[in-house]
Amino acid sequence: MSAALAWDAFAAGLGWTAATALMVMLGTFALALNLDVHRVVDVAGGAAFAAVAVVTFGLSQGHGDPGRRWLVTGLTVIWGLRLAAHIARRSSGHGEDPRCEAMLARAPGNRNPYALRMVYLLQAALVWLMFLPVQAAQYTSRPLSAWAFAGAALWAVGLFFEVVGDAQLAPFKADPADRGRIMDRGPWRLTRHPNYFGDFCVWWGLFLIACDGGRQAAAVSLVPPLVMSVLLIGGSGKRLLERHMAARPGWDAHAARTSGFFPRLPRRS
Template sequence: MTTAQQLPWIWLLAAVLMVLGWQWQRRRDNAGIVDVLWSAGLAAAALLLALTGTGAPGARLLVGVLATAWALRLALHLWARVRSEPEDCRYRALREHWQGSQLKFFGFFQFQALLVVLFSLPLAAVAGHPAPAPWQLAVAAVIWLVSVGGESLADAQLARFRADPSNRGKTCRSGLWRYSRHPNYFFEWLHWCAYAVAAIGAPLAWLGWLGPVVMYLFLRYISGIPFTEQQALRTRGDDYRDYQRSTPMLFPWFPKS
């Protein structure tokens, strides 16, 4: 199948998932399920692209195995949080702003289905690569290993910190969180660089760069860091302000003394 033929199927699958997710959040007043389904939708998209793509076996295998594994890990991690914690502050704020309008939530969920299609484009570029160089696939695999390992480690360190009752109201400054205020977001962004490398020389190589560029814009300015930092300032106040002054926002570096 060509990319133009694959994308409508990806959109249809994501749209159906988001309808089911919208109904789930109506019953439970928890829109956090949208993040779980966005990740699960990308996992399904990666499998579809790998199975129906026209590229070399190595390129399709990279998408089918690595991209699917990344998306499933993220979906399971988010699901564990959604099912055990109250609704994320971002979605509580939307619920209050929209006065509980389910029509607006439905539109929001369907917008996320379109984002699944958008973030499928870098994967489609790789899955359609007719002859990626061995070094490209190797470098992409190394970037993937570092990014997924780093994000998993950051998530585990934060979960361990939060599990200690004595840390309530405090800011995690240990492990990777000593060098970046959002190491999990950094490694999520880094993950998309793997497909940019793997897509070099492909007919749609420019689509490979959509992943790191668009993900950076979303994390830095739209749905990631701004909301997370606003919530941290509300709950941790001066302790988090001190953390902001000493620790880089996204890209890891040594903290200021």
Template structure:
């Protein structure tokens, strides 16, 4: 990034990204209000990052190789995730997480919905995407910093594999009538109770490493920290565990399977209290 011109270019990208998210979530909230469920925001999650990556590619004056790399990686990840969330929610009712959130917030009026669901997700997307925005105005990766960039790509690939394979395994498991009422504890789900969330976290740490391969991308480290916090403690694994722990067999699954980081599973005999 070269002086005042670099920061000015970043400001343009940052404002354009914010405006894009406002429009995206405004349209998504209108759709949610019309169909009577606001979990459509999950479909907009991946699409928001895709839009920001392409804005950064088009508006950014920084290293073109890294801008194109981000556009491709984020598009592959974001479109897959949004399509998965669309298939998961189509024809079904509201996500219990959002029902509970709105009940705790005092109702489902549009102001509360905008503030607690769509506004929160939009701000989170903008903050988490800072490595992409900053990288769009950064100089080319040089010297040994290429090792950091390659490590970032490798971590992204690992995360994408965990997320995509974990989702596919769970989808096949649920599609089999013989598994009705059973707990998914096979494949990647025997190594971690949340392979999709672990994969998502790895993807964003990989994106940060790619951005950190050129100054000042390293300064955006709080973005993957925030994403990991959301996935583990705020809206992801913790809330899911609260509901799943009430299902028969899940406490035993918890005792033998790692919460987040993939670890070799303990035997079913060892997990019996």
């Protein structure tokens, strides 16, 4: 992994991708003001990831290996647009997200400027930071090797857990007979959080594709998957959701037999 990162082009591209993420989020903020609901920012997150990947693909022309550029762009666009479409379907017809409502309730005065600072601008910065692996992967000329294929395979595992988990959870939540129960079928039988585990695999898969470009690209790309792993496992992901789920009947038994994050067969009672 010795191929050098095209630093000048990469640095220039960072400015353009920051502007791309910012424009997506500002456009979403304007839409939210028109709809009087800020939960649309969750939909914009996936779209912003896809937009950053496409802009980087165009900017990296002539600086990176075409195979890696196509691979990492394609995987990112598929993941980002799938996420945006899923959240849009899930939130259709609903009002404000309770988490967002609770946060905006703390706003001093007018909550819209507060939402702009604490939600939209922060989200734009996170999109830019977290997609450093996607950006770095496109600015190295080393041909594709085993690291890239391993990363794509790990990404596919993550997407599988996300898609299947979401597909099974939606009808479960919609069935009145399942109200108050805990989903424990399919991938939910192997891990209490297939969606978060899927995200984990997607981010580390993209990191491996960046590693395929060389040591410099790998070094630039290491922080985002580490940060995402901390958030998913110990931060705003698994920990907060389980705090909410703990009051449900049967949760303790489910937690005792089902893995908290990494999939495994359930323990016997």
